[in-house]
Amino acid sequence: MVRVHFSVEDWGLLRYAPRPSPLPELHAALLMLGAPHEALLMLGAPHEALLFGRWRARTARALPAAAGPLADLVPGGSAPAFLDVLGETRQEGFAQMRAAAPELVRSELERVYTGRGGPAPAWVRSLHAGGPEGWRTLAGAQRAAYETVLAPVWGLVQDLHRAEFARHAVALAEGGPAAALTALAPGSAFEGGVWTWPAGSGSGDVRLGGRGLVLLPTFHWRGGPLVQDLPGRPVVLAYPAGPGLPPVPEGAGGPEEPLAGVLGPTRAALLRALPAPRTTTELARALGVSAATVSGHTAALRAAGLLTTARTGRSVHHSRTAVAELLLR
Template structure:
């Protein structure tokens, strides 16, 4: 359980990020590329981007040898250039200690460019900047206008909640356990003490795991939380193109659309032109992703869409 501890002063210093931040969003997307979960919704997205990522982006993997990134990458910034400048401005001793930390397990030796970064080499910093830029252009640039629209809608929703019902209601809308100055999120055990630094809430539209916390000395704590409709942001569909089928596959997209009312497996198989076993397998995958529910009545099972599925495009 993640526990965030507030002082009275911290409650006056909670704010929602007014605009998306490219560097944290990029890092969330890159983490999602390597994450094994939600294969149904993110599998095709992962495959497409992994095929498209240029070789110049490969050094970024060297920064997370054990799955945890060095903290000097934890920056905000309203543009990619500003975020990269903040990374570059990290104190040399912080860069060295964080690189030593992430390579401490010794699973693999640090590659030459990481050793050069540890030594403060300007060329190694250029390698990192080129890798960040290449990843951004491939992963985020095509969908950045959509991310901005999604963020604007999320910010407006929270602003209205705060105005109408107060900060507590806005916080508990994200995670309901808030009592005695402690806000709890499901996740790995961790205690974060704000100690008067305040908190920045940053929605991310690529990460679907638990909240991501930036907790650096003398800075506000940043909590990046999963937002959006559950699908990876994608470029606008061309006229006649089925955006939902591009993510789920044609058969599963048609299955969801056919559930205007609950239907049995046999009815789904007949509508889709597939066997009962195939329809059942597709329904099981969609149920695992939280997109439909299944209830048994006698010898029959009935499938129905969930509220999450109703948020998907074309539903």
């Protein structure tokens, strides 16, 4: 389990990232993309592994060769710490990364390559030496990966972050800092100045030591906390948040849409046609099917807990449930 140790000073330095950061979100997505299927089953519920499996297959097919050098930085599954930066844009995050102390870059590359057979790729050796070619290769690989993985869903990530920010603010106002922290991770506990994450979230002790803690939700990772812990900087803890489903671009659908594959295209389209309550007749007109067909589908969705129906006079109005909202997101 992971244990985060707070000092008295750290309470005054505890904050929540006001906006998402592209590079940590990208690195979380790439971690999820590279995790073995068995590891996904250990990270969360089987249905999450299946849903992310569909996302992984689609993303892996789309990822361009230009993003390939990023894999060279994690030869054994452990990334160098100089990649741990924030920044509200990809460019700002890369500038922070580029400003890392040369000795940190060298020591971290040596750490991840220790014990690995064969020499590091030429561009990694250039990065180790502080050469411009190494940094150009890294910048190009991150840009290619971002444009493929995150750019199509970045608006949704921002919406999810705002919702998570508001949820945390309410928990903080109602229960105080300790209660708000434990609400972020089901099964976690706070006692004696130590925030303990449940078993299965990784292992180790994180000592804040007066540096403070920044909480950063991530929507592409379903494992334990991802900790950025560098000397002289606030510790950043990225935790899995959101509905537990991979973000998909607006308008994504058809045979590649996971929900349509489970419910069928008509029922998935019916749920998407309900941003606000609608009558059976309105749904039939929107979907281009008969009212009797709509009634059959709404009955099935209602029985599955995805839809509610309320009568107003002679009309009935159908609405999505909270579970359906999460599935659609």
